[in-house]
Amino acid sequence: MTKYPTPYSVSDAAGDLYRSYKAFLIRVAGQKFCVPDDEAEALVHQVFISYLRSGSSVQDVRSWLVGAICNASRQYWRDHAKDEKVSDAGKGLYLRDEGTEDLLVQKLRIRDLLAGLNARCRQTLCLHYLEGYTAAEIAEKLSTTPGYAEKLIHDCSRRARELTRKAERR
Amino acid sequence: MIHHPTTEEILTLAMAAGGHNPEVDKHVSSCASCSTELDDLRSLQDVLRDPLVWDQNEEATEGEEVGWLRSFAASLQSEDEAGAKFLEDLLRRPESRWRLEVGAEPAYRTAGFVRALLARAQTGSDESPQQALAMATVAAEISEVLEEGLYDSDFLLELRGTSAERLASVLTRLGRLPEAHAALDRAEKIFDRLAIPDPPLARVWYLRAVLLQEQLELGRARELATASAVVFRRFGELRRVAYAQLLAGAIDFQSGDFEGARDTFLRLVPVLEDLGDRPTLAGLYQNIGTCSMQLDHVQEAQLYLSRSSDEFRELGMHAEAIRTSWALGRLLLRAGEREQAVATLSQARQRFQELGMRSDGALVALEVAELLLISGEEPDQVLELCSEAVRTLQGAGMRGGVATALQYLQDALRTHAVTVDAVRELRLQLSDVVSPPPSM
Numbered sequence: 360m361t362k363y364p365t366p367y368s369v370s371d372a373a374g375d376l377y378r379s380y381k382a383f384l385i386r387v388a389g390q391k392f393c394v395p396d397d398e399a400e401a402l403v404h405q406v407f408i409s410y411l412r413s414g415s416s417v418q419d420v421r422s423w424l425v426g427a428i429c430n431a432s433r434q435y436w437r438d439h440a441k442d443e444k445v446s447d448a449g450k451g452l453y454l455r456d457e458g459t460e461d462l463l464v465q466k467l468r469i470r471d472l473l474a475g476l477n478a479r480c481r482q483t484l485c486l487h488y489l490e491g492y493t494a495a496e497i498a499e500k501l502s503t504t505p506g507y508a509e510k511l512i513h514d515c516s517r518r519a520r521e522l523t524r525k526a527e528r529r
Numbered sequence: 530m531i532h533h534p535t536t537e538e539i540l541t542l543a544m545a546a547g548g549h550n551p552e553v554d555k556h557v558s559s560c561a562s563c564s565t566e567l568d569d570l571r572s573l574q575d576v577l578r579d580p581l582v583w584d585q586n587e588e589a590t591e592g593e594e595v596g597w598l599r600s601f602a603a604s605l606q607s608e609d610e611a612g613a614k615f616l617e618d619l620l621r622r623p624e625s626r627w628r629l630e631v632g633a634e635p636a637y638r639t640a641g642f643v644r645a646l647l648a649r650a651q652t653g654s655d656e657s658p659q660q661a662l663a664m665a666t667v668a669a670e671i672s673e674v675l676e677e678g679l680y681d682s683d684f685l686l687e688l689r690g691t692s693a694e695r696l697a698s699v700l701t702r703l704g705r706l707p708e709a710h711a712a713l714d715r716a717e718k719i720f721d722r723l724a725i726p727d728p729p730l731a732r733v734w735y736l737r738a739v740l741l742q743e744q745l746e747l748g749r750a751r752e753l754a755t756a757s758a759v760v761f762r763r764f765g766e767l768r769r770v771a772y773a774q775l776l777a778g779a780i781d782f783q784s785g786d787f788e789g790a791r792d793t794f795l796r797l798v799p800v801l802e803d804l805g806d807r808p809t810l811a812g813l814y815q816n817i818g819t820c821s822m823q824l825d826h827v828q829e830a831q832l833y834l835s836r837s838s839d840e841f842r843e844l845g846m847h848a849e850a851i852r853t854s855w856a857l858g859r860l861l862l863r864a865g866e867r868e869q870a871v872a873t874l875s876q877a878r879q880r881f882q883e884l885g886m887r888s889d890g891a892l893v894a895l896e897v898a899e900l901l902l903i904s905g906e907e908p909d910q911v912l913e914l915c916s917e918a919v920r921t922l923q924g925a926g927m928r929g930g931v932a933t934a935l936q937y938l939q940d941a942l943r944t945h946a947v948t949v950d951a952v953r954e955l956r957l958q959l960s961d962v963v964s965p966p967p968s969m
Contacts, residue, residue, distance in 0.1 A: 371599070372602075373598050373599055373601070373602035374595045374598060374602075375601045377595050378595060378596045379921060382584045383581060383584055386580070386581055386584060390580075390581070402724065404597075404598075405683060405724045405725065406725065407598055408598075408601060408681065408683070408684065409683070409687070409723075409724070409725045411598075411601065411602050411605060412605070412684070412687060413728065416766050416768065416769060417764070417765055417766055418766065418767040418768060418804070419765025419766075419767060420765065421765065422762075422763065422764060422765030423764045423765040423766070425766040426727070426728075426763045426765070427725045427728075427764070430725045430726065430727045430728075431724050431725045432723055433727060434723075434725065435724075446592055460763050463581075464582050465576065466576055466579055466582050467578050467581075469573070469577075469582050470581065470582040470583070470584065473582060473583075484577055485583050488574060488577035488578045489577070489579075489580060489583050493660070508700060512544075513537075513540065513541070513544070516540060516544065516570075516573075516574070517536060517537065517540055519577070520536065520540070520569070520570055520573055521536075523569075523573060
């Protein structure tokens with residue numbers, strides 16, 4: 360008997376979305392808004408529940424998720440502003456900072472686009488830009504020559520740029 | 530011919546690596562497109578230095594963590610399906626008994642049923658605002674008695690706030706504006722307690738702007754429409770952004786800023802095309818045509834009104850299509866194309882009658898009769914058009930000023946002494962009763 364694949368359901372879509380964006384959103388809450396780790400995770404859960412309720416009105420999912428985690432993080436600090444244990448810096452975090460969301464959405468888009476690069480390219484760019492490795496250090500790590508590592512950094516940066524340009528045109 | 534450097538050469542410059550060509554450096558600093566490319570490359574490099582873009586390997590694993598969301602989505606869906614069935618069940622009973630039936634039957638007390646009621650109240654508010662009001666009222670009542678333990682607190686708050694919001698929307702449609710404001714106040718208070726309050730609060734601002742527009746508080750209405758558009762954009766709710774901008778344009782039109790309104794509407798054309806929202810697009814064309822009419826851009830007005838009429842017709846929205854043709858007839862008249870105007874209006878009259886929209890047809894008939902009277906043409910047709918309008922309107926049981934004007938015209942018909950003033954008076958009285966052609 361032919362086995363048919365199970366139809367892709369709403370719960371599958373929710374699961375996929377959660378897997379793809381959970382880590383990014385927790386980092387936004389934690390790094391950009393200094394929300395404590397366990398609270399950040401709870402906020403992300405709230406973001407996904409809220410998204411599921413309003414999903415049909417959302418045309419740009421990334422913007423919605425980023426907007427929601429920023430909103431939830433600011434609301435978190437607004438609610439905790441009277442808490443004496445919270446520092447003054449924390450108390451100021453509920454104020455809106457123009458452009459934060461746009462920048463975060465751009466980063467999320469680029470993060471997703473990087474998935475279109477091959478593993479070697481991703482590793483090279485990550486080592487170079489994030490970890491600050493020089494071409495010589497990358498060469499050692501990848502067991503190749505510094506000249507080839509230099510070329511890799513160059514080529515992979517160009518490919519990343521091509522991907523972003525293609526996405527901008529869409 | 531200018532030779533721009535290749536991406537490769539600009540990238541070498543961006544990476545500040547040795548060996549880049551000084552000629553390239555010189556060109557880029559004086560060439561706008563190349564320096565933009567250099568800036569873009571540098572900003573990409575900056576982004577690549579942020580740990581946020583490198584979390585590919587930290588995706589949540591399948592299991593308990595994803596399981597809770599999957600099961601939440603599945604229960605939401607099954608509750609919605611059950612809610613839709615409850616709604617069909619309720620719709621088979623008399624509206625006057627709804628509150629009683631729902632109060633007596635605990636099975637109805639589910640979030641899915643509330644959402645089904647709210648969805649139907651929204652889609653049905655044009656056709657049957659009273660029924661939509663009954664649904665929104667029942668939804669609001671159930672949302673108040675849902676068991677707290679069964680649902681997450683934010684989930685309940687959002688449901689209660691949305692019920693108040695929908696109630697406000699229907700009350701606005703019914704012209705019960707103070708009650709609508711009160712319902713919006715309530716929705717705003719509830720939404721403000723949510724963990725993620727901005728999207729629903731922006732919906733409240735949007736509705737408040739609609740209300741204030743009705744009350745001619747145009748400045749405040751404009752501010753709220755713009756503020757809601759900003760939030761919708763931040764959350765990627767692009768259709769709502771377009772609607773809020775459409776509202777802002779309509780407010781500009783009402784304020785007499787026809788040029789500003791036209792610019793806003795024209796900017797929205799590609800947006801609504803991308804969203805594939807054809808009914809709103811048809812309305813947008815109508816708005817552009819109406820602005821162009823006010824600005825005496827006759828050809829442009831004709832183009833957009835025709836486009837709107839065609840689009841409405843293709844969508845099967847025949848009444849809207851005829852209303853647009855009606856506006857087109859008025860435009861032609863304004864442009865001095867009297868003969869074409871009479872033909873277009875006569876066609877609109879006939880189509881209204883075919884659809885059984887007799888009062889609208891009568892109003893157009895009077896408009897044609899007035900035109901013919903002014904030019905002194907076709908006296909027989911004038912009498913025929915006026916008699917037909919009088920018959921229709923008498924059958925519709927008109928009262929007050931319309932009835933008086935109707936009697937006046939009827940007397941004039943009897944003596945074959947129909948005047949422009951008699952026709953115009955009835956037409957003006959009728960304009961308050963029958964929806965006139967679109968002005969916005």
